[in-house]
Amino acid sequence: MSDQPNDQLAENEDRKGRLAKLFATDILPQSNNWEDTETFLGEVVKVLLKYICEENQRETKILEFHHPTEMKKIIDLTIPDEPQPLEELVKACEQVLSLGVRTGHPRFFNQISCGLDLVSMAGEWLTATANTNMFTYEIAPVYILMEKEVLRKMWEAIGWDPEKSDGIFAPGGAIANLYAMNTARHHMFPRSKHLGNGEIPILCCFTSQDCHYSIKSAASVTGIGSDHCFYIKTDSGGRMIPEALEQQIIRCKNEGMQPFFVCATAGTTVYGAWDPIEKIADICERYRIWLHVDAAWGGGLLLSPEHRYKLSGIERAQSVTWNPHKLMGAILQCSACLFRQDGLLFQCNQMSADYLFQQDKPYDVNYDTGDKAIQCGRHNDTFKLWLMWKSKGMEGYRKQINYLMDLAAYFSERLRATDGYELVVDPPEFLNICFWYIPQKMRGLDLAEKMARLEKIAPKIKAKMMERGTTMVGYQPDKKRPNFFRMIISNQAITRADLDFLIDEIVDIGESLYETM
Amino acid sequence: MSDQPNDQLAENEDRKGRLAKLFATDILPQSNNWEDTETFLGEVVKVLLKYICEENQRETKILEFHHPTEMKKIIDLTIPDEPQPLEELVKACEQVLSLGVRTGHPRFFNQISCGLDLVSMAGEWLTATANTNMFTYEIAPVYILMEKEVLRKMWEAIGWDPEKSDGIFAPGGAIANLYAMNTARHHMFPRSKHLGNGEIPILCCFTSQDCHYSIKSAASVTGIGSDHCFYIKTDSGGRMIPEALEQQIIRCKNEGMQPFFVCATAGTTVYGAWDPIEKIADICERYRIWLHVDAAWGGGLLLSPEHRYKLSGIERAQSVTWNPHKLMGAILQCSACLFRQDGLLFQCNQMSADYLFQQDKPYDVNYDTGDKAIQCGRHNDTFKLWLMWKSKGMEGYRKQINYLMDLAAYFSERLRATDGYELVVDPPEFLNICFWYIPQKMRGLDLAEKMARLEKIAPKIKAKMMERGTTMVGYQPDKKRPNFFRMIISNQAITRADLDFLIDEIVDIGESLYETM
Structure with missing residues (x-):
């Protein structure tokens, strides 16, 4: 020394x-x-x-x-x-x-997953150092028990009996949705596991036209076919219309198909809309169809007693996808697929690999999770979530989520009060706020002309924004509307001043660009 | 200060x-x-x-x-x-x-993925800190280009033209195999993507009885059915018998099924056996079947000019699974699914999500990889591999892999020379060494009695080993043989002294336990 x-x-x-x-x-x-x-x-x-x-x-x-x-x-x-x-x-x-x-910058509003929670990050550093696999208690004793504890909190938040529920962490919401669809098929037609789709009726499933594309993708991967995944119309707020769902189910049955899976989205990707779960659950019960809720984005709201009513009825679902790497702010990736009924995951996925899941081990092998996964090796996505959740407690999450919802209300209010801004859906129901900016010189144009020009404005503003590097926000069109911005408020670091900054920056870029267009 | x-x-x-x-x-x-x-x-x-x-x-x-x-x-x-x-x-x-x-302890021999490469770990720490998603160039510009560079090295190692190849990092070998099977189906029957398996012939696939169980699992998930995944007999060394494969293909065709996918395993999970790829490729070409090589474990051997002959013919495959988190020692998870023909992955998986993969971005959107994945969000598994590969260079990997192969030869030789040890497959062909330990007092017993007792010895030794905590090695039975140990030499930290230690420890535990049995 x-x-x-x-x-x-x-x-x-x-x-x-x-x-x-x-x-x-x-x-x-x-x-x-x-x-x-x-x-x-x-x-x-x-x-x-x-x-x-x-x-x-x-x-x-x-x-x-x-x-x-x-x-x-x-x-x-x-x-x-x-x-x-x-x-x-x-x-x-x-x-x-x-x-x-x-992506952790307080003015990065571009993705649903953004922000950098440092406790979760520290957890992920530890995970890399421990470098183990989640398939057996033998090599991941603590993490296997921890996964169960974390899942328990999620089951409780949904409103399920933790003694009867099941679940697994999956690499991303799309794979979680795939798990759900595969399990639903197995539940209705257990023989499909061994005999394939050829031996069962033509299956069909339903999801809103504003759902995440992974539902169609799951239908394609599972051999059901993306054309047998029916998109149900949404209302002006982006919510599935239950009557349209029921009509489509009847139509499919009349055509000889077997409806087996309905996905209700809790927090859609673009508008942050909430499908009416209660009404959809009624229909599913009536027609004996598996109800899946894709709450990849919206699931975190279950942790806020003030806002969880938006997911009313979620406890009636058979399965739920919920990504803590979105609203809860866990480091990528952290997604759970949750099941109301224990045992199905195992029945559906177990392939009895003797070399891995021996029955003559010196401990209770019911703790080995490997045989209920589609994956063999599975990354430990639990620890970073567990540590972060411990750091906040249930109370901390409640505050954090309510804070973000308040910010979203503030932002919408500011947009309404600022010249040139127009909300695509008003009021926004979640942390997605979709809007156009209409430069001053365009405001007097007739509708058709305005629409045609609007299509090009968001990409140009975005390109300039990326050049400046000051902030980032995404845009997209939908079937009826020209390109609009989609603001996401999910980073706990955001302040009102950051939102004000974005509003001013878009005005500044928009006005300066319009001169050259 | x-x-x-x-x-x-x-x-x-x-x-x-x-x-x-x-x-x-x-x-x-x-x-x-x-x-x-x-x-x-x-x-x-x-x-x-x-x-x-x-x-x-x-x-x-x-x-x-x-x-x-x-x-x-x-x-x-x-x-x-x-x-x-x-x-x-x-x-x-x-x-x-x-x-x-x-799992990084130099005497942990329990899994195919073990060891802790600190450069790769540092890479994973950075990945957690950067916390971004792999779907677009917009939010992962460097990592997207880096993924391509790393894939290029892998294509070259296989022997493919990098200008015409494709690939993606997937969360584990099982999902990589699922990618391959799904793409193979799409290649033969593109309409299955939209119309499902109902509109195409009954498909069937083939893999050795010693393969990884994820092949059967993929058949189940894709709606092909695990019964339509045929296990082909292996020889005494655990290698698929090509004649048996051809017979089964003919049988399936005669029964009206459509053979579409053969998986050859390069480095099986238990014995580390190498299926004869050249002969299997001949059969696949004759019957126009997609050849997939599951080199999840064995792929790393391609980096050793001295040993890569064991994978001869791999360049004839249409797809290859190769997990750098196994032999190459990357932090979990790091698996690639590689394709000889560019474009298929995209055609098979793209669902055209406008809100994510807009075509009017300010850069060449061909760099966006999201639409060729089953997943939407995708963890960055590239950086930890890239940084580690840079730290070793091609030359470093060559040395490291040759060193491990030399250690395996040393270990086998020591087992042959030590009383009570018996190799299950002799000589072992890879870094898996399967063996029994027969305590002294059992050595004179007749075969039936010996076999019955052997079944219980490995679990007892393993339980004691876990109690002592000094070392760890796995065991399993196979269809014909009672429980045997499976030694894995894949951690670069292992020395000859560590192998000697294991040999002595098993003798010590085995002899002391036998007294009480």
Whole structure:
């Protein structure tokens, strides 16, 4: 140990300098060299901390936009023949981060999953370090029990009996939806598992026209066929019309198909709309159809006693998809597929792999989860959620979610009060706020002309926004409307001032662009 | 800044002490408080570094085994109503790690995925910090290009033209195999995507009886039916018998089924056997069947010019599953599904989600990968692989893989030379070494009696091993043989002394246990 801070600084610099001549083979686990191992990891952590600190400063640019061809010139992504020194790796980390998009920046409103919860991040760092697989209690004892605890909280939030429920963490909402559809098929026609769709009636399923595309995708993957996934009309707010659902079910039955699965969306991707679950559940009960609720985005609202009424009836569903990496802010990926009835997942997916799921182990093998998954190896998506949830408690989530809902109300109010802004759906029902900005000179145009021009405005504003790098928000058209912006308020770091900033920035870009259009 | 190191120590302790009273809402991103944020993350990193350091010391126990009911008493996994202080979270990290299984310990031989490559781990830490999604260039510009570069290296290793190939990282080998089967179906019957299996002939597929169970699972999920997945006999070394494959194909055709998919396994889960790809490819070409190679485990051998001959013919496959989280040592999960023909993945999976994959973006949208995935959100599994690959270079991998193959040869030789050990398959062809240990007093018994007793020995030895916590190796029976150990040599940290240790430990446990049996 040195006596003087200056000596220590010099020693640190010296250690760091050594990384220029060291390689991966010179540190653990290949060389028993703790000092350099620690220095290397310490330097990487410094890079990450610096990034986190900067990302949270609002003056930091969200991105430096480069076209793919430019980007390839800026950064050398090739895999070399020879090993690269550790110092090069640290520099690569720095460069990669500097060229990325700061999705945790408080003014990044572009995706449903955004923000960077640091407790969850710390959890994911630990997960990488523990580096284990979720298939057996044998190699993931704590995480297997933890998964059950976290699922229990989710079952309770839905309103199910935790003693009778089941569930699994899946790699993303689309795979979770696939799990649900596959299980629903198995429930109605268990023989399909072994004999395939050829031995059962032609199945068909139903979802709103504003649903997530993964429902159609699941129908395609499961061999049901995307054409047998029927899109049901929505009302002007983007909610499934139950009468239209029932008519379609009857039509399908008359045509000889077997309706087996209805998906109600709780928080649609674009409008954040809530399908009327109670009414849909009535119809499902009447026709004995499996009800799935895709609450990938909206599920988090169950944690707010004030707002959970929007999902009324969700407890009547047979299965629910709920992605904690969305509203709850967990690090990507963290998605759960939940089932009201225990046992189905296992019956549907077990393939009895003796080499993995032996029955003569020294512990209760009912804890092994591997045989109820479609996957074999399964990433531990539980720990980052568990740690974050512990950090907030039920009470913390309630506050956080209510805060975001309040921000959304504030933002809508500001849009209504600001010239040039028009809400696509008013009032917005969730944290998606869809709107147009109409530059001043366009406001007097007739409707057809305005619509035609509007289509091009959002992409141009967005492109300019990415160039400036100050903020980011997505846009899209729908079947009837020209391109509009979709604002997402799901990052707990957002303040009212950030929302004001976005409003001013779009006006500024929109007005300056219009001159050239 | 303090002048004296002692002052600084005191200041650090003071900072640390504050964590007892601080909550997640007191640090970034909710409070602009960098100092405490840094302290919290610093404390978590300390816990992780300590774990890494200990895990690499051979005297550290691999696990402290507790039955599920005991474990629930030791650690409080419940989610509280109130937020927990940051200090509690740091302690929770420590406790969770202490109760886990040290899968990176040099004497953990239990899984095909084991070891802890610290460069890959650092990569995964960065991935968590960057926390972005792989669907569009817009939000993952560097990682999207990087994925292509890494895939390019994999295509080249297989022997495909990188300009014409395609691929995607998938969450685990089972999902990668599902991607392959789904794409193969689409290739033969594109109408199945929209119309389902009802409108096409009854499909059937083929794989060896020693394959990974995910092939049957994929047949079940895709609605083909697990009974239409035919297991082909293997020879005494666990390799598919090509003549048996051809006979089964003919039988299926005669029964009116449509053979569409053959899976050859490159490195089976239990024996590490290599199906004869060239001969299987001949048959596939003759009958116009899609050839998939499941090289989830064996794929890494392509990086060794000395050993890659074991996968001869792999370049004739239409698709390949290759998991870098296995032999290449990437952090879980990292699996690729690779395709010889570009475009199929996209045609098969695209569902045209306008709200995500707009065509009027300011860059070349061909770089957006989202529409070729079954998943929507997709975890970034590229960076940890890229950084690790850079750290080793092609040359480093060659050495590492050859080193492991040499260790396996050494281990087999030692088993042959040690009384009581018997190889199940001799010689082993890969890094799986399957063996029995026959305690001294049993060696004179007749075969039937010996077999009956052998069935119980491996589980008992394994249970004792877990109690001692000194080492870990898996076991399983097969259809003809009683329980045997399956040794896996895939951790780059393993030395000859570790292998000697295992051999001695099993003798020691086996002999002491036999007294009581």
